[in-house]
Amino acid sequence: MTLLEIDDVHSYYGASHILRGVSLEIEEGEIVTLLGRNGAGKTTTVRSIAGTEPPEVRSGSIRFDDTEITDWPADDISMAGVGVVPEERRLFSELTVEENLRLSAITRSPWNTIRRRIRGTAGSAGTMSLEELYELFPVLEERRDQESGTLSGGEQQMLSIARTLRLPNIELLLLDEPTEGLAPQIVQGVSESIEAIADQGMTVLLIEQNVREALTLADRGYVLDQGEIVHEGTVSSLEDEDLDEYLVV
Numbered sequence: 001m002t003l004l005e006i007d008d009v010h011s012y013y014g015a016s017h018i019l020r021g022v023s024l025e026i027e028e029g030e031i032v033t034l035l036g037r038n039g040a041g042k043t044t045t046v047r048s049i050a051g052t053e054p055p056e057v058r059s060g061s062i063r064f065d066d067t068e069i070t071d072w073p074a075d076d077i078s079m080a081g082v083g084v085v086p087e088e089r090r091l092f093s094e095l096t097v098e099e100n101l102r103l104s105a106i107t108r109s110p111w112n113t114i115r116r117r118i119r120g121t122a123g124s125a126g127t128m129s130l131e132e133l134y135e136l137f138p139v140l141e142e143r144r145d146q147e148s149g150t151l152s153g154g155e156q157q158m159l160s161i162a163r164t165l166r167l168p169n170i171e172l173l174l175l176d177e178p179t180e181g182l183a184p185q186i187v188q189g190v191s192e193s194i195e196a197i198a199d200q201g202m203t204v205l206l207i208e209q210n211v212r213e214a215l216t217l218a219d220r221g222y223v224l225d226q227g228e229i230v231h232e233g234t235v236s237s238l239e240d241e242d243l244d245e246y247l248v249v
């Protein structure tokens with residue numbers, strides 16, 4: 001079943017025409033990568049889908065789970081099952097790892113409910129429970145009482161992904177350059193976590209500049225350049241074709 005279907009989307013920031021007819025599809029259970037250099041429009045694509053800091057979508061359609069979500073507010077899109085891990089990690093740096101995880105599952109509740117739940121045990125309505133997440137990210141369990149601002153870059157990225165999975169009913173995870181700025185030995189750990197999440201049935205759109213990271217994980221990929229899809233195909237086609245001018249290899 002097709003989970004996400006983007007058809008001929010044109011997005012604008014003011015007068016700037018950023019996405020110029022982007023179409024892509026993601027089947028349930030796939031890991032699909034969207035590759036492209038700086039400024040190609042990758043983050044704009046994520047924002048167009050998720051409705052976070054959204055550009056204006058002036059034509060085209062975005063369907064998730066057979067429902068038209070073009071121009072829906074971000075909260076509604078999230079409620080429908082789209083989780084975003086943005087490029088800049090958004091953590092409460094003075095709260096511990098576990099407090100960040102507890103908060104995430106309940107941030108959409110009214111304040112009095114949030115207060116009650118923080119005082120109680122866990123807000124446990126997330127896509128994954130704390131226990132499931134600690135199994136996927138053992139390092140987060142080891143550091144559960146540490147302030148998140150003192151975690152390493154890779155650990156913060158894992159926490160950022162884990163927080164998104166504490167939102168309810170996430171079916172599609174949009175990961176915007178999750179390995180950016182991380183040391184190579186740490187990249188591997190983050191990649192393994194993404195793979196483990198996908199193994200549990202999550203559908204993933206993985207935004208990357210670096211081809212090597214994407215190819216180890218993805219089933220299929222698209223290449224974006226100046227707001228247009230210039231190539232789509234299997235992972236091996238991404239390796240075979242001469243796409244160097246569009247990619248960081």
Ligand SMILES: Nc1ncnc2c1ncn2[C@@H]1O[C@H](COP(=O)(O)OP(=O)(O)OP(=O)(O)O)[C@@H](O)[C@H]1O
Nearest residue numbers: 013016018036037038039040041042043044045209
């Ligand atoms: N809020 C905004 N207002 C105006 N222009 C914007 C805005 N956000 C992005 N742009 C422009 O849209 C274009 C695409 O940016 P986008 O962030 O989508 O690229 P990207 O492929 O994600 O790049 P990177 O890999 O550097 O994150 C760029 O030229 C950028 O300057």
